[in-house]
Amino acid sequence: MTNAISEITTDAELLFLIGTNTTEAHPVTGYKMRQAARRGCKLVVCDPRHIDLVDEADYWLRQKPGTDIPLINGLMHIIIKEGLEDKKFIEERTENYEALKATVENYPPEYVAELTGIPVDVLYEVARLYATTDRAMIFYTLGITEHICGTRNVMSLANLAMLTGHMGRAGVGVCPIRGQNNVQGACDMGALPNVYQGYQNVTLPAVKEKFEKAWGRPMPDKIGLKIPEMFEAAHEGKVKAMYILGENPVLTDPNSHHIRGGLEALEFLVVQELFLTETAEYADVILPAASFAECDGTFSNTERRVQRVRKAIEPIPGRANWQTICEMVSRMGYPMNYASPREIWDEMASLAPSMAGINYDRLEELGSLQWPCPTTDHPGTQFMHVGKFTRGLGLFQPSDHIPPGEMPDEDYPFLLSTGRILQHYNVTTPYSMGIMSVWDKEMAELNPADAEKMGIKTGDKLKVTSRRGEVVTAVRVTDRVMPGIIWMSFHYSETPTNALTSHHLDPITGTGEYKVCAVKLEKI
Amino acid sequence: MELIKITIDGKEVEVPAGTTIMKAADSVGINIPRLCYDPDLSALGACRLCVVEVEGNRLLPASCVTPIFPGMVVKTNSPAVVEARKTILELLVANHPLDCMTCDKLGNCKLADYCYQYGVKESPFVGEKHEYAIDDTNPFILRDMNKCILCGACVRACEEMTGQDNLSYLNRGFHRKATTAGDVDYIDSDCVFCGQCVAVCPTGALQEKTMVGQGRRWEIDRVRTTCPFCGTGCNFDLAVKNGKVIGVLSNPDSTVNQRSLCVKGRFGWDFIYNEKRLTTPLIKKNGKFEEASWDEAFDLIAQRFGEIKAQYGSESFAALSSARCTNEENYLVQKFTRAVMGNNNVDHCART
Ligand code: SF4
Ligand code: SF4
Ligand code: SF4
Ligand code: FES
Numbered sequence: 090m091t092n093a094i095s096e097i098t099t100d101a102e103l104l105f106l107i108g109t110n111t112t113e114a115h116p117v118t119g120y121k122m123r124q125a126a127r128r129g130c131k132l133v134v135c136d137p138r139h140i141d142l143v144d145e146a147d148y149w150l151r152q153k154p155g156t157d158i159p160l161i162n163g164l165m166h167i168i169i170k171e172g173l174e175d176k177k178f179i180e181e182r183t184e185n186y187e188a189l190k191a192t193v194e195n196y197p198p199e200y201v202a203e204l205t206g207i208p209v210d211v212l213y214e215v216a217r218l219y220a221t222t223d224r225a226m227i228f229y230t231l232g233i234t235e236h237i238c239g240t241r242n243v244m245s246l247a248n249l250a251m252l253t254g255h256m257g258r259a260g261v262g263v264c265p266i267r268g269q270n271n272v273q274g275a276c277d278m279g280a281l282p283n284v285y286q287g288y289q290n291v292t293l294p295a296v297k298e299k300f301e302k303a304w305g306r307p308m309p310d311k312i313g314l315k316i317p318e319m320f321e322a323a324h325e326g327k328v329k330a331m332y333i334l335g336e337n338p339v340l341t342d343p344n345s346h347h348i349r350g351g352l353e354a355l356e357f358l359v360v361q362e363l364f365l366t367e368t369a370e371y372a373d374v375i376l377p378a379a380s381f382a383e384c385d386g387t388f389s390n391t392e393r394r395v396q397r398v399r400k401a402i403e404p405i406p407g408r409a410n411w412q413t414i415c416e417m418v419s420r421m422g423y424p425m426n427y428a429s430p431r432e433i434w435d436e437m438a439s440l441a442p443s444m445a446g447i448n449y450d451r452l453e454e455l456g457s458l459q460w461p462c463p464t465t466d467h468p469g470t471q472f473m474h475v476g477k478f479t480r481g482l483g484l485f486q487p488s489d490h491i492p493p494g495e496m497p498d499e500d501y502p503f504l505l506s507t508g509r510i511l512q513h514y515n516v517t518t519p520y521s522m523g524i525m526s527v528w529d530k531e532m533a534e535l536n537p538a539d540a541e542k543m544g545i546k547t548g549d550k551l552k553v554t555s556r557r558g559e560v561v562t563a564v565r566v567t568d569r570v571m572p573g574i575i576w577m578s579f580h581y582s583e584t585p586t587n588a589l590t591s592h593h594l595d596p597i598t599g600t601g602e603y604k605v606c607a608v609k610l611e612k613i
Numbered sequence: 614m615e616l617i618k619i620t621i622d623g624k625e626v627e628v629p630a631g632t633t634i635m636k637a638a639d640s641v642g643i644n645i646p647r648l649c650y651d652p653d654l655s656a657l658g659a660c661r662l663c664v665v666e667v668e669g670n671r672l673l674p675a676s677c678v679t680p681i682f683p684g685m686v687v688k689t690n691s692p693a694v695v696e697a698r699k700t701i702l703e704l705l706v707a708n709h710p711l712d713c714m715t716c717d718k719l720g721n722c723k724l725a726d727y728c729y730q731y732g733v734k735e736s737p738f739v740g741e742k743h744e745y746a747i748d749d750t751n752p753f754i755l756r757d758m759n760k761c762i763l764c765g766a767c768v769r770a771c772e773e774m775t776g777q778d779n780l781s782y783l784n785r786g787f788h789r790k791a792t793t794a795g796d797v798d799y800i801d802s803d804c805v806f807c808g809q810c811v812a813v814c815p816t817g818a819l820q821e822k823t824m825v826g827q828g829r830r831w832e833i834d835r836v837r838t839t840c841p842f843c844g845t846g847c848n849f850d851l852a853v854k855n856g857k858v859i860g861v862l863s864n865p866d867s868t869v870n871q872r873s874l875c876v877k878g879r880f881g882w883d884f885i886y887n888e889k890r891l892t893t894p895l896i897k898k899n900g901k902f903e904e905a906s907w908d909e910a911f912d913l914i915a916q917r918f919g920e921i922k923a924q925y926g927s928e929s930f931a932a933l934s935s936a937r938c939t940n941e942e943n944y945l946v947q948k949f950t951r952a953v954m955g956n957n958n959v960d961h962c963a964r965t
Contacts, residue, residue: 094845094869095869114843115843115844115845116805116807116843116845116875116876116877117845117847117869117870117873117874117875117878118845120774120775120776120807120873120875123775123776124773124774124776127776145776266844266845267844268843268844268936269843269844269936269937269962270839270840270841270842270843270844270846270936270937271844271935271936271937271938271939271940271943272844272936272961273844274936274939274940274943275934275935275936275938275940275943275961276961277940278934278940278943278944278947279943279944279947279959280934280935280943280946280947280959280960280961281947281959281960281961282957282958282959282960283957285947285951286944286947291951291957300951304948304951304952305952306951306952306953306955307955308951308952309927309951309955309956309957311956311957312957313931313950313956313957313958313959313960314931314957314958314960315960316933316960316961316962319931319933319958319960322931323931327928327929328928328929328930328931328958329921329925329929329930330917330918330921330922330929330930330931331930331931331932331933332918332930332931332932332933332946332949332950333932333933334932334933334934334935334938334942334946335935335937335938336933336934336935336936336937336961336962338933338962341962342962356917356921357917357918357921359914359918362891363884363890363891364887364889364890364891365889365891365902372895372897373896373897373913373917374894374895374896374897374905374910374913374914375891375894375895375896375902376894376910377890377891377892377893377894377895378891380841380884380885381838381839381841381939382838382851382858382882382885383885384939384942386939386940386941386942387839387939387940387941388839388841388846388939388940389846389940390839390844390845390846390869391844391845391846392846392869394846394868394869395940396839396846396848396868397837397838397839398838398839398841398939399836399837399838399851400836401834401836401838401851401853401858402853402856402857402858402885403856405885405890405892406890406891406892406893407892407907408907410938410939410942411939411941411942411945414942414945414946414949415945416907416911417911417914417915417949418945418949418953420911420912420914420915421914421915421918421919421953422915422953423949423952423953425945425949430939430941433941433944433945434940434941434944436944437940437941437944456848456866456867456868457868457869520884520887520889521880521881521882521883521884521887522752522883522884522887523752523753523823523880523881523883524752524876524877524880524881526752527751527752527800
């Protein structure tokens with residue numbers, strides 16, 4: 090996130106939410122949004138589903154799935170036509186504005202209304218509201234990124250914020266709320282194929298040299314494989330061995346049959362996990378993992394805030410995860426002799442300028458620190474891009490409408506969209522006895538009009554089939570979803586929704602298009 | 614801002630206009646007893662335990678809702694004030710089950726603390742007692758409305774912290790109740806089980822169900838940590854007794870969330886004791902997992918990773934790190950992939 094969660098209640102005058110069901114996926118952030126809205130902060134919710142925050146919203150834009158870019162372009166079209174853009178900000182801090190202007194010229198309100206299903210007058214009102222509100226924050230999550238055009242969606246939101254000067258201050262910005270607890274941290278730590286910790290590019294000679302010196306081995310400078318490419322390479326026999334720490338791609342990644350095939354093709358697989366997951370079943374060796382309550386360490390939340398995780402009980406398998414990794418790697422002839430996670434952090438930070446000022450003593454004293462934090466007397470950074478963007482000038486990157494890779498047709502007439510529900514979190518909460526005793530099975534959401542046609546009522550069972558697989562699910566009939574759409578979560582092993590989801594990927598990030606695919610439904 | 618001078622218990626205090634007597638007293642370390650006041654919630658002025666004496670005022674105003682005025686002279690502990698507080702406590706206790714010896718809240722119960730402080734053992738007031746059925750039909754929160762003192766903190770927390778508006782007051786007089794619409798059990802209400810109401814309840818009326826019978830409050834160690842369930846990054850305390858986690862308690866110092874949590878953070882922790890947890894390394898032999906020692910597992914891994922790298926080259930390896938694991942673990946995994954396996958094939962499920 091460019092900005093901080095606290096700004097929702099202390100600074101923002103307008104919250105613009107797109108593709109985020111915040112009260113369910115990030116509940117406490119969502120509760121703060123609700124508090125803000127009730128205290129007079131304006132709220133715009135763009136979501137095809139009638140999510141809870143719609144009830145607090147000043148405007149609900151119920152765009153058709155997969156039409157986010159035309160929606161945002163349409164808003165920018167109006168803003169420019171009405172002269173509401175921030176000319177000074179554009180002039181001083183951005184480049185490529187003419188290209189943006191030329192692209193959004195092609196998205197007049199009438200055309201956008203037709204594509205998105207949002208009335209013209211609402212487009213006008215929301216465009217004016219966003220452009221003329223001094224402190225307006227944009228929030229999005231997977232509803233924006235899990236599309237074939239995910240990266241383009243994100244760029245479009247950045248365009249909108251820059252066009253109106255909503256960057257580099259408190260109460261503005263573009264804020265992706267990260268899904269899993271430490272997605273931010275995993276990225277910051279360089280668990281990515283193109284960067285070391287602190288986003289230092291693996292292809293830069295100076296960076297390569299620095300890490301060769303620090304780590305005492307030659308460093309690869311070719312960008313590595315992203316997840317979908319790994320499984321592709323496994324299918325092709327190029328990747329032969331894998332190590333998987335605490336992830337269950339069979340359940341959580343799209344098109345799980347393809348993932349299973351890739352895992353099967355491996356010669357050797359090591360999985361370090363809490364439970365015998367669908368993915369762990371494919372392992373040759375399973376290393377038992379310790380839970381968050383059993384390990385010292387840190388997580389970084391969605392606002393770049395580094396916070397301590399503290400060991401409360403002895404590791405149930407006898408070893409903390411860092412100890413297991415260190416021992417495994419040491420046996421391979423590369424000694425990893427750390428006395429504690431504190432030492433690991435210190436080494437990491439000493440090689441990452443943006444986090445060099447963060448250490449366990451300061452975290453103890455201050456509770457948390459937000460990077461960038463280059464020195465130990467630096468207070469951390471609440472909001473970014475003050476005065477200047479990381480790359481210097483902010484680059485407008487205009488995008489045209491890219492329809493989803495797969496849309497409903499005669500054979501597969503329903504659109505399947507997926508997401509999270511409040512009570513569950515990917516793959517751990519289904520192991521909570523308390524939570525499972527109340528929310529124990531998938532309840533797919535179906536519009537009453539469709540349900541009536543098919544003679545289905547809440548609690549009935551459906552077979553859902555896509556071109557890739559089929560699952561069985563119970564149904565909840567509700568007008569939270571539009572007619573023609575079925576909505577499902579992906580938390581339950583009994584209903585592995587990702588057997589259905591699309592093989593289409595965002596070509597830039599490799600993110601699966603979880604949000605849209607075509608299915609057919611049969612009552613059983 | 615205009616500063617105003619007043620006197621509290623003989624001490625001169627200077628605070629901004631509009632400050633309440635309670636906050637003015639807090640600012641100089643004078644603690645006025647309070648039951649319904651909560652720093653994170655709007656002030657209600659319901660319990661009147663916080664009454665003080667103000668010179669020239671015949672009535673005893675509730676300090677949590679009464680603003681100061683210039684030259685005000687306040688006594689927080691005069692005989693009249695102490696008498697009033699005692700009476701309030703006696704009235705509350707008259708209608709409260711006195712089973713503190715088995716109540717899990719003791720040690721963190723404001724009612725019991727103040728009764729102790731003011732020497733209230735039993736009540737001279739005899740009258741009807743409530744006989745409400747206990748609401749234990751959900752796995753998370755135990756509700757015993759017989760212990761409710763109608764401070765309204767739960768109602769305000771549900772509305773002001775979570776915005777769920779699931780609680781309000783029903784009936785009048787003796788039958789007044791802070792409860793769900795239609796007075797149904799939580800499980801049948803619009804409750805989202807965030808547990809904010811439990812976190813603010815000053816008595817044993819609302820309790821974490823998992824903690825009941827597990828230990829007295831003073832036996833519990835609190836270990837502050839960060840929630841493992843979403844990117845908001847709430848902090849809370851793990852309640853630990855005898856080396857076992859028995860619950861989650863709000864920690865008011867949490868930067869992001871203060872005392873708010875959601876059902877996952879507050880009640881999802883029990884996955885750590887799921888009987889399906891893996892406790893020993895497993896090695897697949899003839900298609901079946903068999904228990905193995907750590908040594909066997911590490912040696913086999915070192916051997917096979919080594920062989921495969923030697924045979925097929927370093928490009929033949931890939932690692933999936935974890936967006937659920939700590940920074941330190943992620944750092945080690947990428948360092949391992951790059952420095953030992955010799956490629957950049959490391960990624961994590963950032964998208965889910
Ligand atoms: S249940 Fe607890 S918080 Fe709610 S009114 Fe009663 S005593 Fe107060
Ligand atoms: S648990 Fe949360 S939603 Fe339920 S009554 Fe308490 S505060 Fe309200
Ligand atoms: S308590 Fe809920 S909102 Fe807070 S970090 Fe955990 S899952 Fe997210
Ligand atoms: S604390 Fe002031 S009236 Fe209850």
